[in-house]
Amino acid sequence: MNSNNLVACPLDCYDTCQGYVDEKGNIKGSTEHLVTNKKLCVNFANLLKEDFLKTAFYKNEEVNLDEALDVLVERLENTSSDKTLFYKGAGNLGVMQNCVKTFFAKYGSTLTKGSLCDAIGSLGIEQGRGGINVNPPIEKLINSDVIIAWGRNLTVTSSHMYNLVKDKTFITIDPIKTKIAKKSELHLQINPKTDHDLALLLTRFAHMSNQEDEEFISTHKGADWFFDLARSKPVVSYEHTTGVSLSQITKFFELIEGKNVSILLGLGPQKYYEGAQIFRTIDSFAAYIGVHNKEKGGLWYLDDSSYGYKKQLVSNAKKKIALPTVDFSNFDLVFIQGTDPVVTAPNTKKVIEGLKNSFVVFFGTVLNETSKYADLIIPSSSFLTKKDVRLSYGHELKAISNYTEKKDENSISEYDLANFLNEKFGFEKLDDEEKILDYYINTKVEDSSYIENFQFIEELEINELYEKKKQNQYYFLTAKRKDSLNSQFKVDNYLYVNPSLGFNNDDEVLLKSEFGKTKIKIKNSEDIKENCVLAYSGNKYANYVTPFLTDQEADSAIFQEVLVEIELS
Numbered sequence: 079m080n081s082n083n084l085v086a087c088p089l090d091c092y093d094t095c096q097g098y099v100d101e102k103g104n105i106k107g108s109t110e111h112l113v114t115n116k117k118l119c120v121n122f123a124n125l126l127k128e129d130f131l132k133t134a135f136y137k138n139e140e141v142n143l144d145e146a147l148d149v150l151v152e153r154l155e156n157t158s159s160d161k162t163l164f165y166k167g168a169g170n171l172g173v174m175q176n177c178v179k180t181f182f183a184k185y186g187s188t189l190t191k192g193s194l195c196d197a198i199g200s201l202g203i204e205q206g207r208g209g210i211n212v213n214p215p216i217e218k219l220i221n222s223d224v225i226i227a228w229g230r231n232l233t234v235t236s237s238h239m240y241n242l243v244k245d246k247t248f249i250t251i252d253p254i255k256t257k258i259a260k261k262s263e264l265h266l267q268i269n270p271k272t273d274h275d276l277a278l279l280l281t282r283f284a285h286m287s288n289q290e291d292e293e294f295i296s297t298h299k300g301a302d303w304f305f306d307l308a309r310s311k312p313v314v315s316y317e318h319t320t321g322v323s324l325s326q327i328t329k330f331f332e333l334i335e336g337k338n339v340s341i342l343l344g345l346g347p348q349k350y351y352e353g354a355q356i357f358r359t360i361d362s363f364a365a366y367i368g369v370h371n372k373e374k375g376g377l378w379y380l381d382d383s384s385y386g387y388k389k390q391l392v393s394n395a396k397k398k399i400a401l402p403t404v405d406f407s408n409f410d411l412v413f414i415q416g417t418d419p420v421v422t423a424p425n426t427k428k429v430i431e432g433l434k435n436s437f438v439v440f441f442g443t444v445l446n447e448t449s450k451y452a453d454l455i456i457p458s459s460s461f462l463t464k465k466d467v468r469l470s471y472g473h474e475l476k477a478i479s480n481y482t483e484k485k486d487e488n489s490i491s492e493y494d495l496a497n498f499l500n501e502k503f504g505f506e507k508l509d510d511e512e513k514i515l516d517y518y519i520n521t522k523v524e525d526s527s528y529i530e531n532f533q534f535i536e537e538l539e540i541n542e543l544y545e546k547k548k549q550n551q552y553y554f555l556t557a558k559r560k561d562s563l564n565s566q567f568k569v570d571n572y573l574y575v576n577p578s579l580g581f582n583n584d585d586e587v588l589l590k591s592e593f594g595k596t597k598i599k600i601k602n603s604e605d606i607k608e609n610c611v612l613a614y615s616g617n618k619y620a621n622y623v624t625p626f627l628t629d630q631e632a633d634s635a636i637f638q639e640v641l642v643e644i645e646l647s
Contacts, residue, residue: 167417
């Protein structure tokens with residue numbers, strides 16, 4: 079295959095697809111990329127159909143690119159740097175997307191810290207592994223016998239990885255009856271925010287059934303304390319809390335006995351205030367049964383995709399604020415790159431009010447709900463018109479984009495915009511683009527997944543949502559769906575509930591929490607537990623009711639730390 083024809087999918091997915099452009103100009107799945115394995119997924123196919131932005135706008139009027147850039151420079155020159163905010167999303171995960179961030183750091187803007195996505199769980203894993211969060215090689219997943227999809231909607235979020243292992247035995251742990259749950263030998267349909275209790279219960283039964291890894295336990299810190307946690311309350315209490323029966327636990331251990339086990343962790347269990355503790359408890363259970371450091375199997379999450387690389391685009395911000403609790407109204411100029419906070423950030427009402435009270439610059443490839451509030455819109459060049467490298471957080475493989483189509487003259491790449499601004503403000507230009515890309519393309523990172531300094535969780539203090547829940551309240555869940563990716567593509571704006579709640583399809587209801595309220599339409603589904611409601615990621619109404627708060631440790635969003643009520647409107 080001609081390396082000059084390679085195209086990396088930039089989307090925020092575990093799989094990190096790599097395609098190539100054939101002789102007829104069609105993009106197909108790479109035959110040399112193990113995970114892509116010749117097929118393009120739905121998200122990549124949808125991306126290729128996008129109507130990319132090709133016109134700049136100022137105050138809702140079309141302008142050419144030069145005029146838009148002049149406005150940006152004039153605004154920056156006349157705005158105090160400490161009253162400017164750089165706010166970046168994950169709409170494109172190529173390494174070159176960080177170019178513009180380096181300029182705003184030098185300029186003195188406030189940057190963000192934390193995450194709307196995965197940082198809570200990553201911190202929990204790092205805490206138990208000496209500060210490292212690296213997935214095992216993908217071959218260890220392929221060679222395992224049993225795969226536990228824990229809070230991970232595997233067929234939707236990791237369709238390529240699923241195709242590599244679809245003939246394995248599956249166990250699903252999830253409050254929602256997902257597609258992978260329906261394909262599984264066992265589905266533990268737990269109550270939300272009880273994953274830590276389930277991990278402790280499973281640890282207790284592992285000991286009772288002699289399925290613990292005595293060698294790993296004896297050589298790593300805190301195993302005795304962890305087991306004491308596991309037996310700190312009666313088994314029946316765990317059963318009541320989690321909603322999982324003892325017969326299901328027995329079947330769980332029958333399925334994994336003598337097998338090579340992999341655990342694929344998803345975002346769901348970490349969307350809570352104490353999410354890092356919850357994840358560390360799950361990882362401790364995995365260690366207890368011997369999942370780590372084996373020739374087959376392991377635990378996968380969203381790992382640190384840049385681990386082992388020397389950062390080529392450095393942003394040393396003078397000030398950072400937590401991403402989930404940004405108040406846009408505190409800034410005179412807000413630069414938003416590749417994201418849609420009106421939909422994806424907590425407390426939609428506050429986000430909109432803040433954007434209305436600031437000068438908003440939107441830099442992206444497509445218009446969205448946030449761009450409606452932008453004073454200045456600058457089109458970013460599409461992924462097909464610029465070179466890049468996409469490092470994966472789902473596995474160790476990277477995808478390379480060397481193929482480029484002719485760039486629209488009214489759009490600009492992140493690299494070119496950063497250097498344009500560097501020149502205007504007298505800052506040093508970035509290194510040569512090819513030099514940066516060649517570093518990532520040619521650098522081979524050694525396997526760093528061996529866990530040398532594991533330490534089991536020693537203390538656990540979590541406020542249980544089920545203890546607060548009133549009879550007329552429901553656990554609020556969010557999940558990914560097949561035809562959309564967060565707020566991109568075909569978004570579903572319904573609230574899904576169990577038919578036992580007594581609503582009709584398309585009933586308009588008032589969804590309320592202590593943080594806000596919104597009108598939303600109902601869809602019934604037997605896949606939702608009676609005590610839960612579900613809104614898919616990208617639902618433009620969902621974040622009117624989510625907490626404008628951060629988690630315990632990672633400055634990250636806690637979308638599911640909320641109980642909601644429903645009333646017919």
